[in-house]
Amino acid sequence: MAASVWKRCVTAAVKVKRLSPSLSARRWMLSAAYTDTKVWEAREKDHQNLALLASTMDRTYDRNLPVSSLTVSRFVDNISSREEVDQAEYYLYKFRHSPNCWYLRDWTIHSWIRQCLKYGAREKALHTVKNKVQYGIFPDDFTFNLLIDSYIKDGDFKSACSVVEEVMLQEAFDGPSTQILSLHALASYPATRPQLTVSEERALGASLLICGLRQDNTVGLSAQLLGNALLGKVEMLEGIHAVFKGMPLFWGRGYLGRALAVMERVAAASADVKLSKDALDYVKDLLQELSSTSDSDSSGAESAGEEEEEKKKEDTKDEDDQAERAKLAQYVSRLEELSSQLESQGKVDSASFRDSVAALAQQNLAAAEKTDLERYLSRVQAWEAENRQLIGREKEMREKAEQEKRERLAARAAAQQA
């Protein structure tokens, strides 16, 4: 089914890979300067005893008092072994379920991901990012880049795609470096020939669409086309509510129609934009598959003669969803004419989607990395300043509390004496 469809694209990609082995992953990933931990390690350390912090936090939680974000950030900063990573995960969970959950700092999240990567707890980091509701981990784009990059370097495209899905759910495709890395992960993932369930297809389609909307070139438009097509397939199979529930997607029906609109836009555009050939082939195969399954469904139901079951199924499906399904034949015919139009205009790029992503990465990644690094440095300095301010504030409050306590004791002693 879907796997066999991708096989055709895969064989083309594999052939290219064999021809030019230098195009394999290592060259266009994030440079060593980006993933360097020197800047992060060079921050001034606030050495605290982890056991002491842990006991303080436990006592504060027992007494139903709020724990400050500074305590949690100190805990995460001072992790020094794998077991402490697990303990930190527990305290992050507890902090999220406390009144101060809104105040979890950016640098705590960044430091948590860094520590997980350092102590080999990458699956734990992925687990906390996936369960962001329970842990409150919302990394920024630099942190996401680090995580995706570590997965791509190991060739684990499935996990890289799940990280990209999290980026999509937070709609954090702001930086060009994030976009390029995600597109690379999304393009390389189907090359491993996975069996995609409907929900995985939906996530893949949504990530492709939202990432592609940010780019205005061949890669972006092909990504939008693929994304819309995948989401249209899910819409046909499950209905529109299954598409946009829980995802930042538009709730209007007709994703396949929007995919065809992308093609129309490319055909009508005067600029030199193209659509990659394997994207168009994939959409064609997808539509044919959908129409064949819908035909077999209806013919099978008629031949079985179980009219009651068919009626019940029609009741549960929405009327508008049914109207969408009826448009399927229309979409197929429109696709035919649009693809012929594009080919006649010469707007079909014969390079595979993966190669075009690679070319884009080669062009833009270096510049994007530089801007990202500069922003990161200034951000680290801002974080340090805020950290110092928080520490200063905590010290002041502690001194004030001490002073008040001393005054109270003095007053009580004076009252007792008198």
Place this chain on the structure above:
Amino acid sequence: MVKKRRLRLIAEMARKIRAYRELKSRPRESQKYALDYETMKRPHTGKMLPVLAWQDVRRESRLFSLLAGMRLFGMGRLFTRKSWLEEHTEPSYWQITKVKVDYTAENMDHGRAWGILTLKGRQESEVKELDKVMYHDWRLVPKHMEQQLKDFEPLPEPPVRYVPYPPLLRAMLLAQHKKAVGSVVAEEPVLPLKRDVLLNKDYFRRQEQETQRTEGTAV
């Protein structure tokens, strides 16, 4: 002689303690609005949701179910309601400015939120508390659709129409004016077809007080 009321101090104290304990044991939002999705009943009160809402409850999500998975609980993002999408063609949405989450909820699923409402394209000026937060009706506006919603220009309101007063009322008004001021009024009194006042208890009480003050016959 009326028997003097006994000073029941302990009962007074007990009443205060009971009021305090009731204040302390108020149910949290997560307890009040928890829902059993199989029987469509709220465990807190035992009441069942109205039947027409069942399909929505199964298909859509509460506001805080969406906010829990977002950075900073979706501050500054736009949210629509499915009922608004069906009722009005003009875009209506809330922009979130402040969130107070109920941290005892397991999935951070409940809480209160404040924001700026834009109803049918007209934006309001103040921050108000979002109502119907716990309804299974909410949809997040994705960032690529935000500009489309914000760009909408509402049509200007049609001008207020005026009609002449009924003849007896008009005569009463003119007579009143002549008695008060002395001269004949120059222009025709007109009745605006848009009501400015909100008809509630306070309004009627004020009207009664005013009629009691002014004496004499109307005509």
